[in-house]
Amino acid sequence: MEPVAANLRLRLLESITDVSATDWDALTGPAAPPFVRHAWLAAMEESGSATKETGWEPQHLTLWRGKKLVAASPAYRKHHSMGEYIYDFAWAGAAERLGIEYYPKLVVGAPLSPATSARFLIAPGEDVPTLRLALIQAAVESAKESGCSSVHFLYPLEEEAALxxxxxxxxxxxLQFHWKNPGYRSYDDYLSRFDSKRRSQLKRERGAAATQGITVRTVRGAELGLEHARRAYRFYEATCASRGPWGQVQLTEDFFVRAFQAMPEQVELVQAERGGEVIAGAFNLVTAERLYGRYWGCFEEHPFLHFHVCLYHSVEESIQAGRQVFEPGAGGEHKISRGFEPTAVHSAHLIFHRTLDRAVRDFLHREHAHLSPAVEQAEQLAGLKPWPPPGR
Known part of the structure; x- marks a missing residue:
């Protein structure tokens, strides 16, 4: 392929391990969300979770100046639409009716990770606008050359989506629903934003665990071991099994083992224990600023346990740690009434078949018209009082 910009060479990687972790992570920076770090992508691929055989064929876009990696985008040729959480199944159905092969398609983003993070990774000191444009060009041209129907940038930063x-x-x-910290000093501050009826509901739901003989705590750092990685997989597997055909198991146990070993400073496991046995839990990831909820599971059903393990416990810990945002993952309108606010997430799409591309753009125009009313409705349902309260 011809250079996409002066003095740059495009190299498509068939595995993230074709580049060193040092070179890749020099682009992400130390504060980046875990989902774009080399260790996370390597755990996905080397565990057999994101491979050509599972429909995630690595085709990472990297730009080099001589022997220096100056820019990159994690990318995969996709042979289905599972595990993306920006749903385009209807588009694939429309393509089939038009006699168009929708798969493979090129997805720029991290596998099975519905969290916003930079999709254009640029080395410090480089010309960011030029290299972003070069990566876009590389994505489009490489997709066409490899027989993809389309290019999809999933969960880019808002400024990247605008570009x-x-x-x-x-x-x-x-929309996703995120908990945001406007400056809470305690969990009671968080509760004070609800009216008395809702506040009583949240207290009752969180307090149910004590009456059920259940304790909840977070395991992190040096305490984490192989047993916790395997337990996290069992939580994930149990949840998938409960969701019928939409609960396809896409991650292997080895993925969790690799992630726990490679990223111990960013992995946490919330555990619910009863009678000395772990009965439920949630696999989370953290940075200094954010908590990311990923997978929950339970081996025993108890009223409100899901809300406590996945929401309330982590809200309190986020307040204590001074984190600004808690992203509990895709979907879940039940989060609104518990103080999680509607938050825009972005994607960008280019389909090479003009008729289908035009139909998708028409659909997106109609979908966007419903966005503001949906946000307004969610905010009314949340009913959060202003913060800080008058007089503080």
Whole structure:
């Protein structure tokens, strides 16, 4: 392939391990979300969770100046639409009706990780605008050359999504529900934003564990071991089994083992224990600023246990740690009434078949028209009082 910009060479990686962790992570920076770090992507691929055989064929975009890696985007040729959480199943159905092969498609993003993070990883000191444009060009050209129907940038930063739209891709905005810390000093501060009825409900739901003989705590750092990685997989597997055909197991146990070993400073496991036995838990990831909820599971069903393990416990710990945002993952309108606010997440799409591309753009235009009313409805349902309260 011809150079995408002066003095740059494009190299497509068939595995993230084709580049060193040092070179890749020099682009992400130390404060980056875990999902774009070399260790996370390597755990996905080397564990057999994100491979060509599972429909995630690595095709990472890397730009080099001589022997120096100056820019990259994690990317995969996808042979299905599972594990993306920006749903395009209807688009694939429309393609089939038009006689168009929708798969493979090129997805720029991290496998099975519905969290916003930079999709254009640029080395410090480099020309960011030029290299972002070069990566977009590389994505489009490599997708066409490898027989993909389309290019999809999933969960880019808002500024990246705006640039992608400027470059002719169709921008999509969907909603997640995030807890945001406006400066709480305690869990009681968080509760004070609800009216008395809702406040009593949250206290009752969180307090149910004590009456059930259940304790909840977070395991982190040096305490984490192989048993916790395997337990996290069992939680994930149990949840998948409870969701019928939509609960496809896509991650292997080896992924959890590798992630726990490679990223102990960013992995946490919330455990619910009863009678000396672990009965439920949640696998989370952390940075200094954010908590990311990923997978929950339980071996015993108890009322409100899910809310306590996955929401309330982590909200309190986020307040104590001074974190600004808690992202509990995709979906879950039940989060709204518990103080999680509607938050825009972005994606950008380019389909090479003009008829299908035009139909998708028409759909996105109609979908966007419903966005503001949906946000307003969610905010009314949340009913959060202003913060800080008058007089503070």
């Amino acid at each position: 992608l739209e400027e470059q002719g891709l169709a921008r999509r905005i969907t």
